[in-house]
Amino acid sequence: MGLWEKCLGRLEGELSPQQFNTWIRPLHAIEDGASLRLLAPNRFVLDWVNERFIEQINAVVVQLANGRAPRVQIEVGAKRQTAPAPSAAQQGLAPGAVTGAIHGAGRDSGPTWLNPEYTFDTFVAGKSNELARAASLQAAQDVTGAYNPLFIYGGVGLGKTHLMHAIGNYIKQYRPAARVVYLHSERYVADMVKALQHNTIDDFKRYYRSVDALLIDDIQFFAGKERSQEEFFHTFNALLEGQRQVVMTCDRYPKEVSGLEERLISRFGWGLTVVIEPPELETRVAILMSKAEQAQAQLPDDVAFFIAKRFRANIRELEGALRRVIANARFTHRPVSLDLTKEALRDLLALQDKLVSIENIQKTVADYYKMRVADLNSPRRTRNVARPRQVAMALAKDLTHNSLPEIGRAFGGRDHTTVLHACRKVCELKERDTRLAEEYSVLVRILTS
Amino acid sequence: MIQLPLQVTLNDNASFANFVAGENGEALAAVQGDTQRVIYLWGTSASGKTHLLQASCRKAAEQGLQAAYLPLAQMSELSTTVLDDLEQLALICLDDVQAVAGHAEWERVLFHLYNRARDSGARLLVAADTAPAALPITLPDLASRLSWGLVLQLRPLQDAGKLTALQQRARNRGIELPDEVGRFLLARFTRDLPGLLEFLQRLDLASLAAQRKLTIPLIRQLINN
Numbered sequence: 164m165g166l167w168e169k170c171l172g173r174l175e176g177e178l179s180p181q182q183f184n185t186w187i188r189p190l191h192a193i194e195d196g197a198s199l200r201l202l203a204p205n206r207f208v209l210d211w212v213n214e215r216f217i218e219q220i221n222a223v224v225v226q227l228a229n230g231r232a233p234r235v236q237i238e239v240g241a242k243r244q245t246a247p248a249p250s251a252a253q254q255g256l257a258p259g260a261v262t263g264a265i266h267g268a269g270r271d272s273g274p275t276w277l278n279p280e281y282t283f284d285t286f287v288a289g290k291s292n293e294l295a296r297a298a299s300l301q302a303a304q305d306v307t308g309a310y311n312p313l314f315i316y317g318g319v320g321l322g323k324t325h326l327m328h329a330i331g332n333y334i335k336q337y338r339p340a341a342r343v344v345y346l347h348s349e350r351y352v353a354d355m356v357k358a359l360q361h362n363t364i365d366d367f368k369r370y371y372r373s374v375d376a377l378l379i380d381d382i383q384f385f386a387g388k389e390r391s392q393e394e395f396f397h398t399f400n401a402l403l404e405g406q407r408q409v410v411m412t413c414d415r416y417p418k419e420v421s422g423l424e425e426r427l428i429s430r431f432g433w434g435l436t437v438v439i440e441p442p443e444l445e446t447r448v449a450i451l452m453s454k455a456e457q458a459q460a461q462l463p464d465d466v467a468f469f470i471a472k473r474f475r476a477n478i479r480e481l482e483g484a485l486r487r488v489i490a491n492a493r494f495t496h497r498p499v500s501l502d503l504t505k506e507a508l509r510d511l512l513a514l515q516d517k518l519v520s521i522e523n524i525q526k527t528v529a530d531y532y533k534m535r536v537a538d539l540n541s542p543r544r545t546r547n548v549a550r551p552r553q554v555a556m557a558l559a560k561d562l563t564h565n566s567l568p569e570i571g572r573a574f575g576g577r578d579h580t581t582v583l584h585a586c587r588k589v590c591e592l593k594e595r596d597t598r599l600a601e602e603y604s605v606l607v608r609i610l611t612s
Numbered sequence: 613m614i615q616l617p618l619q620v621t622l623n624d625n626a627s628f629a630n631f632v633a634g635e636n637g638e639a640l641a642a643v644q645g646d647t648q649r650v651i652y653l654w655g656t657s658a659s660g661k662t663h664l665l666q667a668s669c670r671k672a673a674e675q676g677l678q679a680a681y682l683p684l685a686q687m688s689e690l691s692t693t694v695l696d697d698l699e700q701l702a703l704i705c706l707d708d709v710q711a712v713a714g715h716a717e718w719e720r721v722l723f724h725l726y727n728r729a730r731d732s733g734a735r736l737l738v739a740a741d742t743a744p745a746a747l748p749i750t751l752p753d754l755a756s757r758l759s760w761g762l763v764l765q766l767r768p769l770q771d772a773g774k775l776t777a778l779q780q781r782a783r784n785r786g787i788e789l790p791d792e793v794g795r796f797l798l799a800r801f802t803r804d805l806p807g808l809l810e811f812l813q814r815l816d817l818a819s820l821a822a823q824r825k826l827t828i829p830l831i832r833q834l835i836n837n
Contacts, residue, residue, distance in 0.1 A: 171673070180625045184669045184681030189701055191678050204680070205696035241700040242678065276731060320756040349724045381753070414753070479760035480745075486762050490648070494638045510765045514743050 166233070167192035167199060170223045177219065186212055191242050199224060199233040202240035209239050275335065276345045280457075281328030287453050289446025292322055295437040299326040302408060302435075303333035310435045312399070312409035316416055317439030318567075320477030323412040326439075327378045330410055334376050341375040348384045352391045368394070372401040376408040382431075383413050386422030396427055403433070419587060440579075441566045442478065447471035450478060451485055460489045466504050473512060476564045484508055519610045521559045521573045527610055528555040531602070540575035553585035554603060560586050562610060626666040630780055634773040636660055639764045643668055643737065649730075650761030653739045658805050659766040661739035665705040668737055677702035684718075685711035692721040699728035702735065709740040709758075713747045723754040736761070771798055774805050781809055785816050787826055796828050801835060 175183050189208060193200040201220075203209035212220075217237065225232045283303075288296045295315050302310040313330075315323050331343045351371075358367035371377065377398070385392050402409050413420060416438075417431045442450065448464075448471045455462035462485075470488070474481045491507035492499045505512070529536045532551040539552050552574060559570045560582065567579035574582075593600040633640045636659075642648055643664050653661050665681055672679035678701040685708035687694060698704050704725070712718035729736050740747060743765070744758040769777065775794045782789035789812075801811060818834050819826050 175625060180666055181681070181683055181686070183625070184666050184679075184705075185683065188669050188673060189678055189680035189698070204678075204698050204700060205693065207691060207694040207696065211694075241697070319752045320760075347724075347727050349727070477756050479756040483744075483759045483761065483763055486648075487764075490642060490762055491638065494641055510743060511745070511763070514745055 165192070165194055166224065166228060167194055167201075169227045170220065173223045173227065174216075174220065177223075178216075182216075186216060190237075191240070194233065197233055199235050201235065201237040202242070203237060204239075204241065206239055209237060212237060275331060275343045277331040277335065277343065278328050279332060281325045282332050283329045285453065285457070286322065286325055286329055287442075287446060287450045289442050289449065291440035291442045291446060292326075295322075295326060295439045298435055298437045299330050299410075300333070302410060303330040311403065311406075312411060312431060312434040314411050314413065314417060314431050314434065314436040315439060316413045316436070318441065318477065319414060320479035321439045321441060322478060323439055324380055327380060327410055327412055330408075331376065331378050334408070338375075342373065343376045343378070344371070344374045345378040345380070347380045348382050351379060351395065352384070352388055355391055355394055368398070371398045374402070374407065376410070377402055378410045380412050381414065382411050382423075383415065383420050385427075386420055389424070392424050392427055396424070396430075399427075399430060403430075409434075415583075415587075421591075440568075441475070444468075444471055447475070447478075447481055450481060454482055454485055455489070458485075458489055460492070460499060462499055463501070465501050466499055469501060469504060470508075473508075473515065474564070475566055484511065487511070515564065519562045521563055521565060521570060524555055524558045524562065524610060525573075528558065528606060531606060531609075540573075542575065550599075553589050554599075554606065556582050556585035557589035557603070558606060558610065562607070625670070626663040627670050628667045630777075630784065631660065631663055631667060632769060632773050632777040632780065634769040635767045639664065639766055642762055642764060644671070646735075648762045649733075650726075650736045650757075651738070652744055652758055652761050652763045653737070653766055654741060654743050654763070655766030656741065656768060659768045661766055662707055664766075665707055665737055665739055668703060669705060672703040679703035679705065681705045681707065683707045684709055688712050688715065688718065692717055695721050695725050698725060699732040699734045703737070704729060704734055705737045705739075707739045709738055710742060710747055713740075713749045716750065719749060719751040719754050723751055723757070726754065726757050769805060771795075771803065774798060774803065774808065777805060778808055778812060781812055782816075782826075785812070787816060787819070789826060793826060793828055793831065796831065801831075 171187065174187055178187065186208060189204050190212070191202040193202065201212075203212060217235070221235055224235055283296070283300060286292075286296060295317075298310055298313060299315070301308065302313040315326060317323055328345060331345050334341050334343050355364070355367060358364045379395075385395065399409060411431065417423070417428045417436070420428070448467045451467045451470055452462060455467075466488070470481065470484050474484045488499055488504050488507045492503055495503070497503055525536045525539050528551055529539055534548070534551060538548050539555055541548070543549075556570055556574060559565060559573070560567065563570075565573070567582045571577040571579045571582045589599075589603065593603055628640070628644055631640060639651075639653060639660075642651055643653075653664060655661060662683075669679040669681050680698060680701055680703070682695070682705065684706060688711050706722070709722075712722070726736065728734075738758065738761070744755065744763060747755070747758070749755040749758070775791070775798065778794050778797070779789045779791075797808060797811070802808060815826060815831065815834065819830060
């Protein structure tokens with residue numbers, strides 16, 4: 164048993180379980196006789212341990228070291244050293260679920276961060292996403308073509324990231340030497356900050372400007388980050404000039420992201436912009452069937468329809484429900500059946516039933532603003548009617564599992580874009596109009612308690 | 613004169629071995645197994661969430677892996693930089709996520725940690741007092757990801773299970789806790805398991821100090837004090 168291991172045994176007894184598991188467990192020890200180096204995962208943990216536990220650690224080390232106590236040093240670090248330059252920083256990450264994904268690692272092309280499970284073959288197409296799928300396939304087949312940049316937008320959990328990885332995997336399959344990089348916009352920002360701190364910004368620039376395809380996810384997280392936008396703007400231009408493919412995803416239409424520079428927004432529109440809508444019932448069933456097959460589980464039709472009808476908001480929720488059913492069947496050694504499904508999802512279904520319906524939202528909002536439900540659903544667009552209607556729509560989006568088209572239909576047959584606009588509007592108003600914010604939270608309370 | 617017992621602290625912390633499953637066998641199996649990368653446990657207080665999270669940290673350490681347990685209810689006032697780079701660990705346990713739901717900055721940081729953990733292969737165990745859909749999370753990206761993993765509800769132990777857990781912990785301290793003494797505790801003291809276990813520790817010290825067997829009169833005396 165190593166010295167640190169012995170110390171851990173002692174410290175575990177001396178500290179509360181919480182202190183021990185929160186601050187001591189994450190430390191990684193490197194022992195070499197004369198010194199004991201403790202690596203903390205980040206600066207915060209390092210400072211905390213230094214302030215509160217280092218004396219105790221030292222005392223325990225002295226006690227247990229049999230006279231030749233090593234010097235205890237604590238620093239920020241990881242088992243595998245991370246470096247500031249973007250490519251190196253990424254290589255420094257622990258290998259894991261996507262290790263198999265790192266196509267071409269070891270070649271010059273470096274890691275791509277592509278998940279090999281996300282391909283066009285495993286993407287379940289339907290009416291809601293076929294345009295986005297077709298555009299993505301085009302972009303993958305002809306990286307210098309008209310679909311550059313490709314901009315995919317839509318709500319959470321609808322398959323944007325899947326399509327993006329599919330493009331990357333496709334390119335790698337047909338052009339193994341191509342340098343394809345997938346990353347979340349947050350990582351781009353974080354890597355850039357690190358590069359600035361470590362004075363390696365030139366490496367950073369070179370790295371991103373030299374790829375053959377850059378796939379960048381959730382660009383709405385660039386909002387308000389001017390320095391990152393500036394750098395991305397130049398990277399973007401360099402790639403497009405060099406006829407390299409750029410694919411971006413966003414949770415909304417580019418013009419609707421507040422805090423993004425105008426020149427970026429206008430460039431995003433140079434290629435093709437496609438939307439992904441929430442999947443309709445048949446697509447949801449097909450998704451469940453495909454996922455069950457991947458998990459090597461038998462999924463009867465009636466069960467697939469049952470789950471697909473009850474979980475509509477997004478694909479993650481759908482997959483979560485299926486995961487729960489399969490796990491329960493395996494744990495209880497029973498086949499997946501409708502009965503088992505209802506039982507396994509009992510708590511989730513009960514919760515859903517408690518969630519409100521559009522109908523009672525309309526009634527509550529109408530009462531609150533002293534108007535009639537018929538007014539909410541009427542074609543009238545005067546402000547005293549339109550604002551409560553927008554509030555009701557936003558509540559329906561937040562509190563029910565109905566899709567945007569369903570909500571639109573329930574409000575006098577309106578379009579889903581009207582609902583989307585209403586939700587954005589209310590969201591925006593909540594930020595600057597305290598009265599509306601208050602009204603909204605009162606309504607949420609009335610509806611959910 | 614009371615003889616003060618030597619402060620020998622006993623390693624009585626949460627492990628899988630001292631988890632009494634009751635109705636939570638599926639959750640125990642899921643957390644112990646390695647097929648699920650993200651598990652979300654929810655239930656009332658004293659339903660075993662913290663125990664399973666800390667036991668998982670222990671198991672990871674036994675396998676030579678780095679793990680961290682983050683009680684967000686106690687950390688919500690700290691800087692979110694406490695979560696920086698945690699994806700390099702093998703296991704991240706986030707307890708009491710409800711405590712930071714609705715805090716924009718914490719939600720954003722948790723969302724990024726989720727993504728990074730997914731990229732790095734780190735395992736994520738999350739616990740909260742309600743199901744993901746009932747958490748007041750405002751960032752839809754985070755909300756949808758929490759309902760993506762395996763979501764399991766934990767149910768508190770019935771009295772029989774609590775008695776078993778109490779006796780098991782007592783035995784670990786070298787104390788034989790007779791059924792009637794255990795039932796007495798449940799009936800008169802508290803039925804909340806963490807509270808009982810804490811009381812057990814005080815009983816242990818008291819019986820050592822008084823050099824007496826753990827009996828109902830001794831417990832009465834202690835409760836009265």
